[in-house]
Amino acid sequence: MALPKRILKETERLLADPAPGISATPHEDNLRYFDVIIAGPNQSPFEGGMFRLELFLPEDYPMAAPKVRFLTKIYHPNIDKLGRICLDILKDKWSPALQIRTVLLSIQALLSAPNPEDPLANDVAQHWKEDEKEAINTARSWTIQYASQ
Numbered sequence: 001m002a003l004p005k006r007i008l009k010e011t012e013r014l015l016a017d018p019a020p021g022i023s024a025t026p027h028e029d030n031l032r033y034f035d036v037i038i039a040g041p042n043q044s045p046f047e048g049g050m051f052r053l054e055l056f057l058p059e060d061y062p063m064a065a066p067k068v069r070f071l072t073k074i075y076h077p078n079i080d081k082l083g084r085i086c087l088d089i090l091k092d093k094w095s096p097a098l099q100i101r102t103v104l105l106s107i108q109a110l111l112s113a114p115n116p117e118d119p120l121a122n123d124v125a126q127h128w129k130e131d132e133k134e135a136i137n138t139a140r141s142w143t144i145q146y147a148s149q
Contacts, residue, residue, distance in 0.1 A: 003031050007057060010100050022104045024055065032057040036068075036104060040147065041112040045139035046074070049147030053083075053107070055100065065094035066103055075135070075142040077116040077125035085110070086120035114139075 011031065014024045021039035026032075036053040040046030052071040058064050068090060070083035078086040089098060089106055119125030128135040 006062060007031070014101060019101055019105055019108075022108060024100065024104060032061075034100070038104065038108050038111070040143055041108060044112045045136045046076075046111045046143050046147070049074075049143035050149050051111075051147050055103070057100070062096040062098075065090045065098075066100060068103060068107065073142060073146040075124055075139040076111070077114050077119045077121055077128050078110055080120045084120060086118060 011026055014034075018024070021041065022036070024034045024036045026034050034055040034057075036055050038051045038053060040049035040051065049072070051074060053068055054071055056067045058067060068085060070079055070085065072083075074083075080086075085107060087106060087110060089095075089103060114128060116125035116128035124135065127138070
């Protein structure tokens, strides 16, 4: 089955002009499925980590948001133990004007600015609110343990 032109164009751009700190490579056998690596942003508890994610474009993309989840374990209030991500543009704020690149940049930004006020992992968010310094130390140690190459 042929892919829509839009997916082909977005894929070409991702490969030819990758966003800094992000790589997204489509699977040869399924061009709607991408292996993604996001480098932990500088000045964040995730700095130095390389986080593996999977991104899948549903049949109705771009009318529906891509499905994205972390495969690398991460200690973050907006990412749960299954790797699901609490991000408005992956849910109710999705717009067909957005692209794969925008989604990945937004996830990278979420790593720079965890939001414990809109959690997916309630225990992590609680830790972040009660003792941010300790939560950041836990996030750093998880990054070293699970996301170091």
